[in-house]
Amino acid sequence: MKKRVTLVAALLFALCISTYSQEGAAPATPSSSSEESTSRRAPRNMWEVGVHGGYFFVAGDVDHLPSWGAGLHLRKATDYLFSIRLDLMYGNPMGEGPGAREFDNSWASGAIQGIFTLNGFRSDKSERKFNLYALVGVGANYFETKFFDDPVDRLEKTIDRELALHAELGAGASIRVSKRFNISVEHKSGLLFGERVDLMDGIKLEENNSSVFRDIFNYTSLRLNFNIGNFTKQSEPLYWVSPLDNVYKEIDDLKKRSDVAIEDTDEDGVIDAIDQEPNTPPDVPVDTKGRTLDSDRDGVPDYKDKEPYYPPRAGEVVNSEGVVTNPVGGGGVTEERVKELIDDALSQYNLGGAAGANGATGATGATGATGAAGAAGGLTELFLPMVHFGTESTRIKYSDYGTLAGIARVLKGNQNLKLVITGHADKTGDEQVNNRLSYDRAKSIADHIVENHNIGRGRIVLHWKGSSEALVPTTSSYMNRRVEFRVARPDDVEMDPPSGGTKNTDDGY
Numbered sequence: 001m002k003k004r005v006t007l008v009a010a011l012l013f014a015l016c017i018s019t020y021s022q023e024g025a026a027p028a029t030p031s032s033s034s035e036e037s038t039s040r041r042a043p044r045n046m047w048e049v050g051v052h053g054g055y056f057f058v059a060g061d062v063d064h065l066p067s068w069g070a071g072l073h074l075r076k077a078t079d080y081l082f083s084i085r086l087d088l089m090y091g092n093p094m095g096e097g098p099g100a101r102e103f104d105n106s107w108a109s110g111a112i113q114g115i116f117t118l119n120g121f122r123s124d125k126s127e128r129k130f131n132l133y134a135l136v137g138v139g140a141n142y143f144e145t146k147f148f149d150d151p152v153d154r155l156e157k158t159i160d161r162e163l164a165l166h167a168e169l170g171a172g173a174s175i176r177v178s179k180r181f182n183i184s185v186e187h188k189s190g191l192l193f194g195e196r197v198d199l200m201d202g203i204k205l206e207e208n209n210s211s212v213f214r215d216i217f218n219y220t221s222l223r224l225n226f227n228i229g230n231f232t233k234q235s236e237p238l239y240w241v242s243p244l245d246n247v248y249k250e251i252d253d254l255k256k257r258s259d260v261a262i263e264d265t266d267e268d269g270v271i272d273a274i275d276q277e278p279n280t281p282p283d284v285p286v287d288t289k290g291r292t293l294d295s296d297r298d299g300v301p302d303y304k305d306k307e308p309y310y311p312p313r314a315g316e317v318v319n320s321e322g323v324v325t326n327p328v329g330g331g332g333v334t335e336e337r338v339k340e341l342i343d344d345a346l347s348q349y350n351l352g353g354a355a356g357a358n359g360a361t362g363a364t365g366a367t368g369a370t371g372a373a374g375a376a377g378g379l380t381e382l383f384l385p386m387v388h389f390g391t392e393s394t395r396i397k398y399s400d401y402g403t404l405a406g407i408a409r410v411l412k413g414n415q416n417l418k419l420v421i422t423g424h425a426d427k428t429g430d431e432q433v434n435n436r437l438s439y440d441r442a443k444s445i446a447d448h449i450v451e452n453h454n455i456g457r458g459r460i461v462l463h464w465k466g467s468s469e470a471l472v473p474t475t476s477s478y479m480n481r482r483v484e485f486r487v488a489r490p491d492d493v494e495m496d497p498p499s500g501g502t503k504n505t506d507d508g509y
Contacts, residue, residue: 045238046229048075050184054221056091060201060214062103067093069107069219077238081120085113087137093217095201103147103202107217111139111168117239128240131174135188141166147202157202164196166217174225179236184223189216266290273472273479288383298322384410384485387445388478391428394440396448404445407485408453418488421445422463426480427470435498439464445483461494 049072056069071089078084088110096102118132145159170188177183191214192200200215227236235241263272265279268286272278275290284303285293292301296311298318305322316324384407387400396404411417423442425434439462446460472479 043238043241044234045077045241046227046234046236048225048237049073049228050075050223050225052089052186052221052223054219056089056093056107056217056219058093058095058105058200059216059218060095060198061097061203062095062101062201063097065094065096067091069093069221073223075115075225075237080238080241080243081117083115083117083237083239085115085135085137087111087113087139089219091219093200101147101202103145103200105143105145105200107141107143107200109139109141109143109166111137111166113137113168113170115239120239120243127176127236127242129176131176131182131184131239133172133174133239135168135170135172135186137168139166139168139190140164141192143200145199145202159196159199159202162196165193166190167193172223174223176240179231180227182225182227182240184225185221186223187218187220189218191216296322386485387483389441389481389483390478391426391476391481392437393481394437394444396444404448405453408449408455411449411455411459412453418459418461418492420461420463420486420488420492422465422484422486424465424469424480424482424484425467426477427467427475429467431466432498432500435464435466436500438466439495439498441481441483461488461492463495464498466498 051070051072053068053070056067057064069089069091071087073085073087075083075085089108091105091107093105093107094103113135114137115133115135118134119128119130140163142161142163144161147157147159148155168188168190170186172184172186174182174184191197198214200217264270264275265272266275266277267282268275268280268284268290270286270288270290277286277290277292280286280290280292281303284301287293292303294301294305295308296305298305298310298312300318300320300322302308304320307322307324310322310324312318312324313328315326316328317326319325385403387396387403389395390397407419411419421442423438423440423445425438425441427434429437442462442464446457446462449455449460450457467480470477470480471482
């Protein structure tokens with residue numbers, strides 16, 4: 001008997017430790033994979049503490065009398081359908097029968113119960129008002145029974161206290177009063193094991209004097225239950241929460257993030273995520289990055305500039321309205337000035353000063369050096385598309401081959417042009433890995449243009465930025481896994497490959 005009691009006690013202890021360790025485990029270090037696993041896991045939830053009292057009686061060989069029982073419990077949900085409860089109670093079942101013996105039992109017991117939520121599959125509401133459940137449990141009891149074997153002599157006899165095992169079955173219903181409190185009505189029945197199986201009413205199973213059947217204890221109780229915990233960090237016990245409540249919350253959060261991602265506060269047609277001037281006035285012309293246009297680059301935006309397409313000459317100063325205040329050569333729109341502006345514009349595309357590349361003069365006497373400088377400098381704002389990559393990938397997608405062919409045509413059509421290729425990464429990896437990944441992406445683009453379109457490697461300048469210049473604030477957005485292009489300036493030099501990290505060989509996608 002002692003061995004069995006020890007085994008049950010060890011089992012109960014192990015169940016309690018297992019439940020506590022699952023609840024108290026520290027969350028994983030935040031990362032894309034850990035965030036995903038955390039979102040799919042059941043949320044941390046509160047403990048339930050309860051007190052109970054009710055009618056406790058023995059169904060045996062002697063008719064039972066009105067009796068009582070009381071106790072307390074501690075309950076913890078392991079998921080939305082199952083919870084574990086430690087239930088302690090004390091009771092005083094009594095009985096008396098005509099022409100038979102009477103008994104008075106003082107009972108103490110403890111049990112571990114598995115509780116199954118019967119209406120836990122409903123997911124139409126985030127919170128339940130009612131909770132129907134069934135329970136099964138094992139425990140140990142310690143009781144003493146006093147009885148009168150002979151109703152005439154009334155000689156009192158006693159069955160002494162001894163530890164024994166029992167099993168329990170039951171069912172109940174709870175009503176949710178508030179997030180902290182609920183009320184339950186429950187009934188359970190139990191059966192003892194071993195030599196004390198039929199001693200609760202004082203009649204002992206003997207070879208020549210056995211009772212009709214084993215004693216079954218019954219307990220109908222009212223329970224007052226309280227949820228213990230912090231609502232900022234824990235939910236209600238999961239048997240009160242819908243299994244899909246966490247999913248619904250994630251969907252709402254995703255919708256909110258999507259709305260933020262495409263929000264355009266100043267309504268200039270450029271979303272805030274890539275808008276470099278997110279507060280431009282209404283109806284103001286902007287470029288593809290949301291910056292206010294200044295066509296003549298005099299420092300006065302077009303919407304304020306009275307001469308938006310009249311760039312000042314060297315030494316000329318403009319006022320707040322973009323008008324030159326100290327015109328050189330008398331100012332005004334002269335034929336010479338118009339030719340100068342046209343030649344300036346064409347030289348930016350290596351057209352007006354094309355002859356200058358060979359040392360001839362342009363329309364206004366610009367030398368070949370000037371034409372080359374114009375081609376290299378004037379195209380710095382030329383729009384060139386981005387190329388995006390898969391997660392942890394440096395492989396160029398087939399869909400971007402046409403984009404790279406177009407960039408190669410720009411290089412072939414402007415022989416004095418050098419191109420800066422800058423690689424970027426998202427924020428999911430550590431700094432060394434992101435730096436290496438951004439460099440490898442830029443290098444794969446450069447190698448493709450050189451090998452497939454016969455562009456000299458000396459006309460390409462490699463830069464890498466890691467995750468330092470993310471376009472989109474979200475951690476793993478594909479917009480951040482990119483390579484950008486721009487026309488090289490005279491002071492642009494190629495960056496050395498990053499130190500540390502591991503060269504990426506994954507094809508990605």
